Amino acid sequence: MANYMTNLDSAFASLADPTRRAIISRLCEGPKSVSELSDPFDIALPSLLKHVRVLEESGLISSVKVGRIRTCKVETHALQATKAWLQQHITTWEERLDRMEAHIETMKRET
Amino acid sequence: MANYMTNLDSAFASLADPTRRAIISRLCEGPKSVSELSDPFDIALPSLLKHVRVLEESGLISSVKVGRIRTCKVETHALQATKAWLQQHITTWEERLDRMEAHIETMKRET
DNA sequence: TCAATACTTTCCCACATGGCTAACTATATG
DNA sequence: CATATAGTTAGCCATGTGGGAAAGTATTGA
Secondary structure (H helix, E strand, O other), rough: OOOOOOOOOHHHHHHHOHHHHHHHHHHHOOOOOOHHOOOOOOOOOOHHHHHHHHHHHHOOOOEEOOEEEEEEEEEEHHHHHHHHHHHHHHHHHHHHHHHHHHHHHHHHHHH | OOOOOOOHHHHHHOOOHHHHHHHHHHHHHOOOHHHHEEEEEEEOOOHHHHHHHHHOOOOOOOEEOOEEEEEEOOOHHHHHHHHHHHHHHHHHHHHHHHHHHHHHHHHHOOO
C-alpha cells in the first residue's frame, strides 16, 4: 500500500518538455536503454540523460542498470495522478455548468 | 468544429506551477476577477497577473474585461487535451503489459 | 471633479533549465 | 591485456521564469 508521493509540480514540469514527452511515448512501446532512447533525438547523450533523470525523479519512469546498460521503463502511477488531477477539475467545472443550467431552467419555469 | 490548437508544451508548463494550479482550482468554483483570485495568495498583484496571462496563453483559462474588472474563467479544451495525452499513453502502456502477459501464458502452455 | 479602485506596464533580480564539450568510469569483447 | 562500448560527471553558457517595487491608466463613486 505504498504511498505514491506523487509530486504534481515535478510531474507536470517534466511533461512540459517535448523531448521528455517523446521519451515517454517511446517507452510506452516497451523498455529501452539510454542509448536506444537517444537514437531518434538530435541531442548529446548527457543532455538526454538529464531528461531521463528528470523523468525518473518525478516518478514518470524508472530505470535499472545491469552491466553497463541502463534500461528505462514507464511508471504509470505518476501519469495516473496527473490525469486524476485534470479529470477532477474538468468534472468539477462541468458539474458547475450543469447546476447553472438547472438553475436557469428553474428561473424560466418560475416566470 | 474549431481546431483547438492545443499546445501541450505550454499547457503542461502552466500546470507545473502550484500557484497556477490553485488558480485553476479556484476558477472551477466559478469565474473570478483578478483581485478576487489574488486574495488567498501572498503574492503581489503583478505577479499574479503574470500567472493569469500564462494560463490564458496556454488556453487553460480565458478572461474578459468589463469596465475596470477583468473576469477569468476555466476553459476545458486545453485541460481535456492534456488529459487525453496522458490517457492515451497510460492506455498504450497497459495494453502492452496485457499483450506481454498473454504471450507469457502462451509460452507456458507450449512447454 | 477628486479620490479610490482595479488593473497594467516597466524594469529589476535571483535562480532554474536545457543545451553543449571534454574528460572519466565501468563493463564487455577480441 | 587492449580497445570499444555505454553511461556518467563536471563545468560552462544563454535563456526563461517567478518573484518584487514603482509608477501609470482607466473606471467608478462621492
